[in-house]
Amino acid sequence: MMTHPLSKPLELPCGVVLSNRLAKAAMSEGLADDNNLSTPRLERLYRRWAGSGAGLLLSGNMQVDCLHLERPSNVVIDGRGKTELARLAKAGKSPGVQFWAQISHTGRQVDSHINGAPLSPSAVEIDVIRGAGFSFATPKPMTEVEIWHAIGQFAFGAKQVQEAGFDGVSLHAAHGYLISQFLSPLSNQRSDQWGGSLENRSRFLLEVIAAVRKEVGPKFPIGIKLNASDFQKGGFTNAECVELVKILNEVDLDLLELSGGSLEQPKVVGVAVKDEGEDAPRASTVAREAYFIAFAGAVRKVARMPVMVTGGFRTVAGMVEAFEGGELDVVGLGRPLIADPECPRRLLAGEIARLPSPEDSLHLFHILGWYNIQLVRLGDGLDPDLSLPGEVAVAKFAQIESRNMAELLQSHVYQELRRKYDNEVDNQPLATA
Template sequence: MTATIDKNNDSASQRDAARLGSQLTLANGVVIRNRFFKSAMSEQLGDNNHNPKPGLATVYQRWAEGGIGINISGNIMVDRTALGEPKNVVLDEQSDLQAFRHWTAAATQGGAHLWAQLNHPGKQSPMFLSPQPVAPSAIALGAGLDKAFKTPRALEDAEVWQVIGRYATAARLAKDVGFTGVQIHGAHGYLVSQFLSPRHNQRDDQWGGSIENRMRFVLEVYKAIRKEVGDDFPVGIKLNSADFQRGGFTEEESMQVVKALADAGIDLIEVSGGTYENPSMMGSEKGRDETVKESTRQREAYFLHYAEKIRTLVDTPLAVTGGFRSAKGMQEALDSGATDFIGIARPLALVPDLPNQVMTNVNYQMSFTVPSTGLKELDRMMMIDLVWFEQQIHRMADGKAPKENLSAWKSVWMTLKGMGGHAFKTRRA
């Protein structure tokens, strides 16, 4: 990672930087202090009962003090029998609500927002966690993932409504414990995404078939949440621009879903894309430089072109996540009008005060390379491009600074130490 800082900014540059630091007021009157939006990252800081460990408060307070406007939590699961990863946090009636209040009090200092990302994995729950996962249809994951993820059982109609109720309960509890908003995880192949995809949803009832039926699940989730939290509590969604799979959720369908959610009153839409069968959201840091167009590379943001399209359809605030590495690229994205928030994830695991640095230094830029053990199969098995960032978050949770030269082998060792035998099992689709 490298960072370039120029302390001799002229007045014009300072005015440009103020744009990134400007407030935005949501339609319900909630004020966001600036345009920096921390997208969700895997933290793996839930305890044995899936309550938040104290370290979550430590690291999120650091991000709050670093200047972030909206902090989106890592996956908070709505059903403790359906986990995506071994140390997920769960928010339900069995949760230790005081542990959550400790987290939210620390993370909202200075006016930062903390929104709970609510999720159900559906079929994307590894077999060592879910011997019998559920999904819209009994269709296995592809791309060789069926070896680690069992073919799901199709949800019955009554069970679909039960899952919707769990989202609503988690949202009600999130408001009670001090989160300042919630985000529905509707991307990356999890349950909401599975319902939207004609590849994974082949039902012939009210939940499947046409895009109007396939989007019914996410709209009912939103309605149930809104009924619990009221109109003045922000509810957002993370949504795929497309699945980038043959027979999957298309860009055209995504735009229909965006329009329907906007009409229903959603407060903020974060744009992403891909699934863990085809992880386009990982971008070039997943080793896919050849798939990233030069125009996208120059603009930094992976999904900005899609955001430009939906901007013509809705006035709902948008956040575009993925690829931002410089103050210039962030400012240009805002100036384009395609996005209202700059979504950042992995850079914040290395530079927790990145928003403050960018707002005061318009020439700021950074780059980083995920290290390798030198053994490609080990890197793949241990998901080094995931656990290396998790270990940076764990360092901050322990009160330490991120370590840009943290070795891949050290990351492997710390993951093994923390997860035991689970570390050798596929825990992400």
């Protein structure tokens, strides 16, 4: 019997071996408790995915700062909840499976109810449609002290997940979060050593990688998620991504995951809301199954580390074409693992040639809520409900998120941290940026 091309193992620079070329991509689960600690729901979810057949599991956003959350029910790694974190790491264990924690800092991309003065490289507001459920405050430009503190938070978080038993760590440097904010000329308008040239704008990322490596040692895998392009006029471009990867070639990095877009330009969900700048796609690019693959190909040509591409893969033929064409080393799969938690195993066994894509029959504005409700079901030990109407899912999701926000804002841990943070903001002069 012929071995499936995507079943081929991959040895990473640190010596760790991925058992195959399929990875469960990071997706925000929203299943932490009101103190931002891991829960039995998360354990059930990852125990299910541990048997999915994917060689690599990436967790959803684990934040390094409790006051910079992507949503109220993120897991936070700040020294609390060590027992809960260890249980989660154990739940994702299975022979032949690597379970990595994705760690992140949202910077300015945090709801204003959670943080009315979020940190960012510069005081540049997020450019999103007002009145569409988004509420973001003007960010506070980071001082030198705050920049180094955030770097330390990433290093501390990486050490925490290593001690908890995770097999590796992935640094979220895409989708408009803090590291991505430093990389983008639109959100980083500083004139000091942290802004201006690509060399300066990439300094924060490089310092984070160096600090994390110092904490976890040479044999612990470190990956990053990076935008192949921001797809914004004046933003971080594919050409800059290629140049940055040349710099990253000299850094101790084990896996480069490529995605694209941000909340301002949500290409990660296949949506363009405004001018995509010089990286606007040709018709031939749009026609391809995985939107980012054409941009990833340019990066793969210069990258010395393995490259993973996430976003839009649905057919075995499309994945194999990209793999055998040398455009990637690992295929990242997200939503299909919610609709069918065992689809990687079934794909590698030759049982299916196409992954599920329920979003094809959903209204664009129902997709996020629909998938989040399916995650709740999986966390409760249930199977996904593929017949769930989109409008019903959205209503349930809104209710859950509203309750989670209220519980977070009322929690003792959050209120104590907020008082401390607000006092520091009131008494600390803003940096020039």
